[in-house]
Amino acid sequence: MQISKRQFIVGGAAALGAAGLPARLWSGTTxxxxxxxxxxxxxxxxxxxxSFALAxxxxxxxxPILARHGLSPEGPFEPPCNVTLLRDGERVVMFDVGSGPNFMPTAGKLDEALDLLGITRDDVTHVVFTHGHPDHLWGLLDDFGDPAFYNxxxxxxxxxxxxxxxxxxxxxIDPARQSFAVGAKNRLEVIADVARTFSDGEEILPGVAARASYGHTPGHMSFEISTGGESVMVVxxxxxxxxxxxxxPDWPAPSDQDPGTGARTRVALLDRLAHKQMTFIGFHLPGGGIGRAERKPDGGYRFVGMG
Known part of the structure; x- marks a missing residue:
């Protein structure tokens, strides 16, 4: 298994400098x-x-946990958003589609990343969703309200x-998340007649199996990608x-819609990932999100980034 990191200056340093804007570094992991x-x-x-993470x-x-990671309990927190793209020679599979332009001004940058890989939205053959929160789903539609990944x-x-x-x-749903519900329904209605649904354990594409990981949302799914005796989990x-x-991991996370179920899922998932030393990808984990879980002597885990 080979991992590489690449960095690009988005838009070109000279052009950005001429406009009086700082050069923006974009990173990706392969x-x-x-x-x-x-x-x-x-x-x-x-x-x-x-409050979103600590309430x-x-x-x-x-x-002390936040201090070990250079974070303040006062916030704000600025988690990265890592969309996963799988290519196998026949298929171009995207796991989640980002937030699009209407959620937060700091997000919705997926087109820049695709451009740097020389991929267009029309090249994507399959879009697989982990769940329906805005930062994973709201990039589904284009400016005209049609599916942004046309093919x-x-x-x-x-x-x-x-x-x-x-x-x-x-x-x-929690009143603070009512806009999530409205936004998800509006978008999913556009693809309702053509979307394919699946259950836990199904091989949804060759070498891609669905793994139930409920709690963050009622039907949240992870995906195990396998070939040649090796596996990677999109969590x-x-x-x-x-x-x-x-x-x-046993603590309830306020960002989970069902914190109790989410904690049980997290404990079981980390136990499996650490035991198998399976590489995984987290949507909000640093360094491109690719890494492994390492057990700590106190019973917890640490994220070992590979990006």
């Missing part, structure tokens, strides 16, 4: 194994209040699709960050 190539594509980053947690217990087949877990399409979800937001989620 993993190659067997006949497969996986690229993580930067969709930018989010700016989140501390309800013991401040005294949280503080792609769309796939989402059956429970996740049903949850966001349910007209009562907007009334039962989406089942492991939401590189600090608390690893050091104390």
């Amino acid at each position: 993993l190659e194994f067997g006949e497969l190539r996986i690229d993580t594509l930067s969709d930018g980053y989010l700016v989140m209040p501390a 309800g947690l013991d401040a005294e217990a949280v503080a 792609a087949e769309f796939l989402m877990g059956a429970d996740e699709f049903a949850y966001w399409m349910d007209p009562d979800t907007v009334n039962t 989406g937001d089942a492991i939401i960050n590189h600090h608390l989620a690893f050091e104390r």
Whole structure:
């Protein structure tokens, strides 16, 4: 398994400098194994209040963990957004589509990443969703309200699709997330007649198996990509960050819609990943999101980045 890192100046340093703007560095990570190539594509980053990650947690217990990672409990947190692109010679498969231009000004940068790889949206043959939150789904449509990946087949877990399409979800979800429900339903309705749904354990594409990782959302899915005896797991937001989620995976995460289920999922997932020393990709993990989980003597884990 080979991993490489690449960096580009977006737009060209000279052009940006002439416009009086700072040169912006874009990074990406490539993993190659067997006949497969996986690229993580930067969709930018989010700016989140501390409460999104820390509400309800013991401040005294949280503080030293954040300090070890150079973070302040006052926030804000700025997690990266890593979209995964899989190429096998026949298919170009994108896992999640980023947030598009209407969620946060710091996100929605996927087109820049695709351009740097020489890939267009029309090249994408399959779009696979881990879940329906805005930073994963809202890039689905173009400026005209049509699917932005015109030639792609769309796939989402059956429970996740049903949850966001349910007209009562907007009334039962946390009020702070009601816009998530409205946005997801509006977008999924556009592809409802052509989307393919699946269940836990199904091989949704050759060498790609769905793995239920519920809790962050009711039907959140991870995906195990396998070839030649090696596997990589795309975990989406089942492991939401590189600090608390690893050091104390048993703690409820306020960003999970069902914190109890999310914690149980995280504990089981990290145990499996560490035991098998399986490479995985997290949507909000640093360095392109590619790494492994290493057990710590105190029972927690650490994220070992490979990007």
